[in-house]
Each structure stands twice: as structure tokens, then as C-alpha cells.
Amino acid sequence: MHFRSLLISAGLLAAAAFTNAAPTKVARQSGVPKIVVAHHIVGLTASFTIDDWKSDIQLAQANGIDGFALNVGNDPFTSTQTDLAFQAAEQLNSGFKLFFSFDMSSLPCTTADGGATLRSLTNQFASRTPQLTVDGKAFVSTFAGESCTFGAADVPTGWRTQFTQHPDTVGKVHFVPSFFIDPATFNTFTGVLDGAFNFNSGWPLAISEANAAQTVPDADLTAATFSAQGETELQKFIGAFDPDTSFINGLAGVQGSAQTYMAAAAPWFFTHFGADTFNKNFVFDGDEHLWVSRWETLVANRDKVNLVEICTWNDFGESHYIGPQHGDLPPGSDAWVDGFDHSGFLSLTNFFATQFKTGTAPAISQDQLVLWARPHPKNATPNDPVGPPKDFQLFQDKMWAVVLATADGSLTLSSTDSDAQTFPITAGVNKLSLPIQPNGSLHGVLTRNGQTVIDLQAGNFTFNPNPSAFNYNAFTVHATSQ
Ligand SMILES: *[C@@H]1O[C@H](CO)[C@@H](O)[C@H](O)[C@H]1NC(C)=O
Numbered sequence: 001m002h003f004r005s006l007l008i009s010a011g012l013l014a015a016a017a018f019t020n021a022a023p024t025k026v027a028r029q030s031g032v033p034k035i036v037v038a039h040h041i042v043g044l045t046a047s048f049t050i051d052d053w054k055s056d057i058q059l060a061q062a063n064g065i066d067g068f069a070l071n072v073g074n075d076p077f078t079s080t081q082t083d084l085a086f087q088a089a090e091q092l093n094s095g096f097k098l099f100f101s102f103d104m105s106s107l108p109c110t111t112a113d114g115g116a117t118l119r120s121l122t123n124q125f126a127s128r129t130p131q132l133t134v135d136g137k138a139f140v141s142t143f144a145g146e147s148c149t150f151g152a153a154d155v156p157t158g159w160r161t162q163f164t165q166h167p168d169t170v171g172k173v174h175f176v177p178s179f180f181i182d183p184a185t186f187n188t189f190t191g192v193l194d195g196a197f198n199f200n201s202g203w204p205l206a207i208s209e210a211n212a213a214q215t216v217p218d219a220d221l222t223a224a225t226f227s228a229q230g231e232t233e234l235q236k237f238i239g240a241f242d243p244d245t246s247f248i249n250g251l252a253g254v255q256g257s258a259q260t261y262m263a264a265a266a267p268w269f270f271t272h273f274g275a276d277t278f279n280k281n282f283v284f285d286g287d288e289h290l291w292v293s294r295w296e297t298l299v300a301n302r303d304k305v306n307l308v309e310i311c312t313w314n315d316f317g318e319s320h321y322i323g324p325q326h327g328d329l330p331p332g333s334d335a336w337v338d339g340f341d342h343s344g345f346l347s348l349t350n351f352f353a354t355q356f357k358t359g360t361a362p363a364i365s366q367d368q369l370v371l372w373a374r375p376h377p378k379n380a381t382p383n384d385p386v387g388p389p390k391d392f393q394l395f396q397d398k399m400w401a402v403v404l405a406t407a408d409g410s411l412t413l414s415s416t417d418s419d420a421q422t423f424p425i426t427a428g429v430n431k432l433s434l435p436i437q438p439n440g441s442l443h444g445v446l447t448r449n450g451q452t453v454i455d456l457q458a459g460n461f462t463f464n465p466n467p468s469a470f471n472y473n474a475f476t477v478h479a480t481s482q
């Protein structure tokens, strides 16, 4: 369990590598815990009380999540809210872990002062009980940071001199940032990268409307749904391990690195801010059961992945939250978040997180059904000045269904009175889908031996052919058998 001396020598090897051309490489860390954490945007917690933090921690932990990566930016409440999060975890005393994910798109990093801020925050919490550690060192991650020089001549020198090898923090941090760079250049970050976090690996970024003719040639992107061949082509990208492989290979080139690899898993992505606000209007394709497909990939490759970071717990503005709607929303995002519950995604997390951590699928003691869909046809044309989000064409007009089944059975899906289809269900994980009709809703009925086990309807959800604005967020519902 404790390999402190190995870690210290890893640091020395990293330092030695600056002057010694001989390749030095340490074995992959055995002290890195195999855990699942979730990205928590502290910037949306200005109004949190300690009880808000406790309820988030308890809900996350009840769903197989072992910690929060605290995404902190340049907010006046960063230190006070981080302290409340740590107090909440300390009071619960349930083993929940916390660590910083410094948001370098917000924190200043063009001068040495920026490094001082990171060191000060790190050291303020490093010895608190909930701090995630690797062999006694504080685990520290980032969002971005690939352009930070901290006043040095280049980025690697900046991170090295102002953070990982600075006298305040040297030997005290295990640094696993998410730099958005070509992993082939990781080898220039000797003495910086103990590992890497692949933030974008949760989504199929390799496919876009622009390259669809090459990547998914049989998917007619103008159509509401695609041919079976087009879907098969999509499935090669959705949840795929290729982005992980390039990171893992890149880390292998970093002399002296522990090569800790943290992968991402995400349920969805849609953001819709106009040029007058954040000017972000795009989707990543979450179809083909991305949330489950990605987990299945991570389970299949679990020997190559140290940690999984769920993206995210509460990033409402980008629609990839799995936590409940509380705290603040980025201004304007209530238009696509209000009423769009993602607890269906959360409800699937424990099963896959447990399987990732242990290598064994947990026993399914109750049947579970989750349904989700977007709220309007992909080709709807609302009078929305922001315009349609980039790459919306990749989506299909479908409802997506997942059944965790205790035994074999049947699932009947329908969106209207006249489009029901019945699918065989086998014990374990089942992924189904059905085209969703304009004005349709979500309805799934799980039966076994002639008995209804689950009858799940999405209440007031309507697939509205005439929406007043673009909304490509997902609406989820879920139910378990009694
Ligand atoms: C459905 O109804 C609930 C409760 O009245 C409401 O909060 C939610 O916004 C509605 N959802 C949609 C998609 O209209």
C-alpha cells in the first residue's frame, strides 16, 4: 500500500533527467488508488452551506463515487467553499476524497504570482484528511494549463519551477493535469507530469459534421435517424478507447513519470450560449448510449486506467451533470437545464463504477430501467437568435433505453400509441433504442413471465416539434422494480 520511498525516488529521477540524457523510467504507480471521482464546479457553489456539500457527498458516495475533483477558478469564495467541502467530508467521516482541479482557463498563470496561488491553495488543504493522496502526496489535477508559463521562458519550465519542483511543493504533489495538447509532446514535461487526465476522452470528439463523410459515411446526417450501417459506424467512435491509448502512450515517453492515467466518462454535452455571453454553442454526440458505452470500454480496459473522473457532477451550462440541480446555474443556462433531470444517468453510475473498481459486475438485485431523449426533433427550426449548436446533425431522433435486468424478459418501448416495439432482454446490461415521434413521449414496459415488472412513463415530457428555442439537452427518467 505505501510506497513512499519509491515515490521519492521517482521525484529524484525526474529531477535527474534534466541533466542526464539516459532514459529513466519508473514503473506505473502501485500506490495510485483505483477510484472513481466526479468533477465538481466550485464556481457554482457560492451559495452552498455545509449541508449542501454533505448532501452532494452523500449522494455521490451512495452511487459509487469516491471523491470530487474540485474545479476551482478565480472566484473570491474559492477558499471558503473548498474549506466547507473539506469540513463536510471530515464531519461525514465516510472516506470521501477531495482534490483540486485547478481551472487554468480562469486562474491567472502568466506571472510567477499565479504559481504562488496554486501552491498556497495546495498547501492549505494538503494535510486535511479528505485530501486524495498518492503515497502521501497531494493529488492535484487541472482543467487546461497548457499555455501557462508563470513568467518562465516556456510552459514546462513554468509548471516545473513554479509548482511541481518549487521548494514550497516539491515532493508534496502528485500532479495529473488535463493539458489540451498532443500527447506525443508529453515528453517535454519531464518533472511536471506524474500523470495525465484526459478530460475530453468522455466524448467522441473524433466525429463531427465536418468529417462525417469520412468517419461515418453511411449516416445521412440530414435524416432524423440513420441506417443500421450508419449507427455501426458511429458506435466505433462513441465511448472508444483510442483517445485513451494516445494519452497512455504519451505518458510512457515522460522520463521518471509515474504515468498515472485518469480517464473521463461523461453522459452528455450541449451548451448554448450566444455571442453576447460565453459564446459557446455546440454539442458532442451522446447518442448510442454514450454513458453506458463509455463505461463498458473503461471496464474492458481497466488494467490500463488508474482513475476515472466523471465529467461532471454539476456543470449545468454544458449539460453533462449527473448530480441534482442545486447551487447556481451559469446565467441563461436555466433555459436548457430547468426540468431536465439527469438522475437517470446517476442511477446507472454505481453499477459501472463498481465494476470498474473491482473488475466484477455487481449482482443486480432489482430490475432497473432508464429512458432518455432530447426534447425536440434535431431538425426543428425555432426562432432562436443563438442558432443551432455546432454538430447537432450527429444526433438522431431516438429514445435511448438501458435495462439492468435480474433475469431474462421483454421490454416494450413506445413514444406514441402506434409505434410500440418489443425487444428481448437478457440478465445483465441491455441497451435498446426506438425512434421518437413528434409529439411523442417516453414509455417503457419491462415484463417477465407475463407479469409487468416496471412500467415507466415520462409524465409531462413531450418531443415537441415546435420548440421556442434550441435545446439538445437530455431528459431522463428511471425506475426500479419493487
Ligand atoms: C415536468 O413537470 C415538472 C413538475 O411539474 C417540472 O418541474 C418540469 O419542468 C417538467 N418537465 C418538462 C420537461 O417539462
Ligand SMILES: *[C@@H]1O[C@H](CO)[C@@H](O)[C@H](O)[C@H]1NC(C)=O
Binding pocket: 438, 439, 465
Ligand atoms: C403535434 O401536436 C400539435 C398540437 O396538438 C398539433 O397541432 C400537431 O399537428 C402535432 N404534430 C404531429 C406531427 O403530430
